Amino acid sequence: MAYKLILVPLAGSAVDPDVVRLAVTIAKPSKAQIVGVHVIEVRWNMALDAVLEAELDKGETLLAAAAAVAQQAGGHMDTELLQAREASAAIIDTARERGADLVLMGMPYRKRLGRVSVGRTVEEVYLGAPCAVLAYRQEEPG
Amino acid sequence: MTEGEEPDPSSLEERRATTGQLPGNRYVRIVRPREFRRGHGGIYRATSEATAPKTGAGRLYDSVRRVLFGKPLTTESEAGERLSKKTGLAILASDNISSSAYATEEAMRVLALAGTGVLFLTLPIALAVVGVLAIVVLSESRVIRAYPQGGGSYAVAKENLGTIPGLVAASALLIDYVLTVSVSTAAGVAAISSFIPAVHDQRVMWSLLLIALLAVGNLRGIRESGVLFAGPTYAYMFAMIGLIAFGVFQVVTGNAPSAAVPLDPFGETGTEVFGIFLILRAFASGAVGLTGSEAIANGTPNFQKPESRNAVITLVIMGTTFAVLFLGITFLATTIGIVPDEFEQETVNSLLTRSLVGVGPYYYLVQISTAVLLLLAANTGFTGFPRLAWVLANDRFMPRQFAFRGERLAFSTGIVSLALVAAIVLAAFGGSVTALIPLYTIGVFLAFTLSQSGLVRRWWRLRPRAWQLSMAINTVGAIVTGITLLIVASTKFASGAWMVLLVLPLLVWTLFSINRHYRSVADALVLEDPDMRLPRPLAPIVIVPIARLDRAALQALAFATSISPHVRAVHIATSERSGVEFQRRWDRWGGRILDGGKEIKLDVIESPFRALIQPLLSYFDRIDERDPRPITVVISEFVPRHWWEFILHSQTAFRLKAALLFRPHTIVIDVPYHFRDTADLVHDHSKEPH
Numbered sequence: 001m002a003y004k005l006i007l008v009p010l011a012g013s014a015v016d017p018d019v020v021r022l023a024v025t026i027a028k029p030s031k032a033q034i035v036g037v038h039v040i041e042v043r044w045n046m047a048l049d050a051v052l053e054a055e056l057d058k059g060e061t062l063l064a065a066a067a068a069v070a071q072q073a074g075g076h077m078d079t080e081l082l083q084a085r086e087a088s089a090a091i092i093d094t095a096r097e098r099g100a101d102l103v104l105m106g107m108p109y110r111k112r113l114g115r116v117s118v119g120r121t122v123e124e125v126y127l128g129a130p131c132a133v134l135a136y137r138q139e140e141p142g
Numbered sequence: 143m144t145e146g147e148e149p150d151p152s153s154l155e156e157r158r159a160t161t162g163q164l165p166g167n168r169y170v171r172i173v174r175p176r177e178f179r180r181g182h183g184g185i186y187r188a189t190s191e192a193t194a195p196k197t198g199a200g201r202l203y204d205s206v207r208r209v210l211f212g213k214p215l216t217t218e219s220e221a222g223e224r225l226s227k228k229t230g231l232a233i234l235a236s237d238n239i240s241s242s243a244y245a246t247e248e249a250m251r252v253l254a255l256a257g258t259g260v261l262f263l264t265l266p267i268a269l270a271v272v273g274v275l276a277i278v279v280l281s282e283s284r285v286i287r288a289y290p291q292g293g294g295s296y297a298v299a300k301e302n303l304g305t306i307p308g309l310v311a312a313s314a315l316l317i318d319y320v321l322t323v324s325v326s327t328a329a330g331v332a333a334i335s336s337f338i339p340a341v342h343d344q345r346v347m348w349s350l351l352l353i354a355l356l357a358v359g360n361l362r363g364i365r366e367s368g369v370l371f372a373g374p375t376y377a378y379m380f381a382m383i384g385l386i387a388f389g390v391f392q393v394v395t396g397n398a399p400s401a402a403v404p405l406d407p408f409g410e411t412g413t414e415v416f417g418i419f420l421i422l423r424a425f426a427s428g429a430v431g432l433t434g435s436e437a438i439a440n441g442t443p444n445f446q447k448p449e450s451r452n453a454v455i456t457l458v459i460m461g462t463t464f465a466v467l468f469l470g471i472t473f474l475a476t477t478i479g480i481v482p483d484e485f486e487q488e489t490v491n492s493l494l495t496r497s498l499v500g501v502g503p504y505y506y507l508v509q510i511s512t513a514v515l516l517l518l519a520a521n522t523g524f525t526g527f528p529r530l531a532w533v534l535a536n537d538r539f540m541p542r543q544f545a546f547r548g549e550r551l552a553f554s555t556g557i558v559s560l561a562l563v564a565a566i567v568l569a570a571f572g573g574s575v576t577a578l579i580p581l582y583t584i585g586v587f588l589a590f591t592l593s594q595s596g597l598v599r600r601w602w603r604l605r606p607r608a609w610q611l612s613m614a615i616n617t618v619g620a621i622v623t624g625i626t627l628l629i630v631a632s633t634k635f636a637s638g639a640w641m642v643l644l645v646l647p648l649l650v651w652t653l654f655s656i657n658r659h660y661r662s663v664a665d666a667l668v669l670e671d672p673d674m675r676l677p678r679p680l681a682p683i684v685i686v687p688i689a690r691l692d693r694a695a696l697q698a699l700a701f702a703t704s705i706s707p708h709v710r711a712v713h714i715a716t717s718e719r720s721g722v723e724f725q726r727r728w729d730r731w732g733g734r735i736l737d738g739g740k741e742i743k744l745d746v747i748e749s750p751f752r753a754l755i756q757p758l759l760s761y762f763d764r765i766d767e768r769d770p771r772p773i774t775v776v777i778s779e780f781v782p783r784h785w786w787e788f789i790l791h792s793q794t795a796f797r798l799k800a801a802l803l804f805r806p807h808t809i810v811i812d813v814p815y816h817f818r819d820t821a822d823l824v825h826d827h828s829k830e831p832h
Contacts, residue, residue: 039169049157049170053184056172060180083157084169093162093169 002030007100008077009091009125010038012062015138017069019106022136024075026104034077036066037094039087048083056081088124095129102132109138154178154186190214207549212362214549224446227456232372234441235460237322237434237522239375240515242382242467244329245271245431246475247490248579250482252424257412258481263421264428268472271428272465274622278435279461281594281619283454284612285439288600290450292533294440295593300537302596302603306650309539311592313649315436315530317642318585322433322523323564325582327352328575330517333489333509346573350565352517357561360524363552371521374514379463381508386470389498393477402496404483423633429626430579431468433586434519435460436593437526444529474498523564528556538660539653580638585646587627594620682774682809683765684709687758688744689794691727694815698778701813703736706774711744712761714754721746754794755801766807774809775802783817 008023010016023034040055042048063079070077084090095103103125110117116137126133156173174180177192193214195204225233249267253260282294289297295315300308327349335342359370392398414420438457445452471494474480480493495508528544532553535545541555548554571577594616601613631639684702688695688711702709711728715721725746728734734742749757766773779795782788795812802810 048168049159056180056184057182064179081172081174082169083172084167086167089162089164089167090169093160093167096163097160 003027003032003101004030005033005035005098005100006102006104007091007095007098008034008036008066008104008106009087009121010036010062010066010106011087011121012038012058013106013108015106015108015136016062016066018138019104019136020066020069020077021073023077023104024070024073026102027075032102034070034075035080035098035100036063036070036077037080037082037091038063039082039084039090041087042083042085044085048085050083052083086124088121088128091121091125092128092130095131100131102134103129105133105135107135107137109140155180210358210361211549225444226446227452227459229372230438230441230445230452230456231459231463232375233521233525234437234444235434235456235463235522236371236375236515237326237437237519238431238460238464239379239434239467240326240512240519241431241433242464242471243378243491243512243516244489245428245468246472247482248430249424249428249472250475250480250490251408252420252427254408254482254484255412255414256416256420258408258410260412260416261481262476263424265469265472265476267421267425267428268469270425271431272469274429274626275432275435275461275465277615277619277622278432278590279457281590281597281616282435282439283457284597284616285593286442286450286453286457288597289439290442290453292440292443292529294436294530295589295596296530296533298596298600299589299592302599303592306654307592307596309650309653310646311589312530312534312539313646313653314585314588314592315440316527316585316649317645318433318582318589319523319527319530320560320564320567321578321582321585322526323353323356323520323560324568324571325575325578326516326518326520326523327356327564328568328571328573328578330513330520331573332575333513333516346569349568349573353520353561353565353568356518356520356524357557360521360528360557361548361552361554371518374511374518377507378511378515379467381504381511382467382471385495385498385504385508386467386474389474389478389494390470392498393474398478399497401479401481402493404481404488404493406484406487407481408484419633422629426583426626426630426633429587429630430583431464432626433583434522435464436586436589437522440526441529444525520564524557524560527560528553531556531559534653537657538664539657541656577638580634581642583630584627584634584639584642587623587630588646590623591620591627594623680771681706681708682772683769684774684776685762685765686711686776686778687798688713688778691724691731694778694780694813696733697815698776698813699733699742701811702774702776703742707740708771709742710765711742712758713744713746714757715746715748716752717750718748721748755797758798759801759805762802762805762808772807772809774811776811776813779812779814781814781816 003026006023006027008019010019020034020036026032027034038059040052040059042050042052046052059081063081067077067079080094082090082094091103094100105122105125107119107122110119118135122135126135154175158171158173159168160171161168177189178186179189181187195201246264246268249271250261250264253263253267285294285298291297296308296312299311328345330352331341331345331349334348335345341348435457438453438460442449442453445456471491475490475494478494478497480490480497482490482493491512492505492509495505499505531540531544534540535542543555544553544559546553546555568578597616598613598620601609601616606612631643635643682705684706686695686698686702686709688698699709699711713721713724713728715724725744728744734744736742745761747757747761762773762775775798777795777798780791782791799810799812802808
């Protein structure tokens, strides 16, 4: 399938570089645009557009690192920084607004109560996104 | 944003509130410019897109720069540009190690003037030189530990002996670095011309070309130039060590070969009287091998961490390598009985190699690696000079441009300046090594003596642990290098050393004058009170020189009225008729009456000799005399679409700006009128805030 725009939500976890490299691999044949997006979740007791210096720093740093990984893999990634109450809703709305045809999500390998945990954001995007969603789970640590 | 509120022009970020598909799913998109990235603490960082050229010509120029100098490096990658001990030895010690190729010959040539019978004294002289080197290495290792921030002799002398001795040491080293480049390049070209005689006739041109190549190599950054220059240094070292080991083995086992004979060997009976002065001259000539040994102390910050330790280890390796090579060559040359060529047609190094291994592949390996290393020894100057200039610029003894680092983290101004000065010196001396050599080494020994004396004073003043030992070492160092300085200066004075002794005080005076200027500027600019309030200037008198009443003039007048209510227009007419005509046109123009009913006054000045700038300057002087308010000149400047169209315009605005640059009490504001803005009469309504 020929993709035009691949949205890659990034949370700054260990799986980010793998997801970015996979996005570059998928994007290459159709020369699709890759947009890495990081959502700063703002607590309800703060204004939605509050300036959160530490979170902004973290977001800019992880997006810059992801862009560098994309460049090393031979691709290019644009980046977007959002603030929202719920990361999943902002990702779904951004995918819709930008006309993304694939959301590529990374899941770090985590276990809860003996089972691999998917995570709320991944689950909600999986269920709510208007386009195809591909979830990449990190391999089990040896 | 409320109505009437203007956007904050300093904000690079925009926060755009967006409503999601579901009610309540609002989110904020932080729109950041591609050219800047927000960093820690809200500080923006320019990305490569901010520095990327915007025009085709700019991109072409940029591509050429990339090919020549490589990609720009960020400030953080400075640590990656540091030198390891291996590359440090190659890049900072090449001058010292390469001098082992000719130090023996230099001493032998002086002794041979008294006949070949006294050539046996070359070995004791070499031992004396190595003894001085050992003291220098020991003393310099203490300089490195005491001053890890670099600066070498200059830093030591300045801190412990005072500013003037510090500047004398710095000037001596700067001169010596220039001469290192000139002499080494000339020597390298001379070595090449032994293989390719055709090079000899154009030796100045080839030398200049090599200086340019070295400058480009160094502008690519210190690590990359280190990698480039490491090969020849190690090739020479291993080739010579192999040759010496083979030679010593043959001598020890009683199979010493017979000496190869040059075309014109020195005669058994000499032309000069043998005596102490001749021995001292031979020692001074052999001491040329000590040049370059200060480069490591000066460039300590170039090393990887721990800088001081790595620099000291490299210094010891350098000293040991030089001593082994110099003593090995001297021992073999005197034992086998090599006699130097009177007319320099073949080097002692070549004669020794020919005697030991004959003319074969190993002979060519030694000769070629020697020639290449002699050429690259100039690189020590390219490493030392810019670093010292950087230290001096930070202390405000040299222009600030020397403190800036280029795109590749190299001290570009220092490198380019050194290349230019060394090229001028080399061309002035016709590319002759013989003519340049007498100028050499004085600076090094002067700097050594001052730094050793400075350290003696430091140990006496601070008295750290085991200060007596350090003081004893540096006292011996100061005495030995001081004596060597006197020997070198007296024996080489007539043959050219006087030039260095003449230039040295001039350079010291120049450095001191530069510092005096910077100090006076700093005194004038410093904020005495850190909470000093912004001064409240009076509304200025704004004068708008107008050549024609056109759109460009209207734009300048519109701007002038926005900054002050006191605006006057002035027109310089070249004849009475044109002046009257301009005044009539101005009076007909309704725009001169402002909204409040106030009128912009016009002064028309007739200039019968058609001069434009001088009458304007006199007009400003007269206005200035009568009013304490600062004069603000708003200049309307027409900017054509392409740079080459500039020649079709008179450049009056440019000349006026240049004339006003040094006029006190005057603010100059340039209001450019771009050709492509023709559609926008005075201001673009679409850009007004809503």
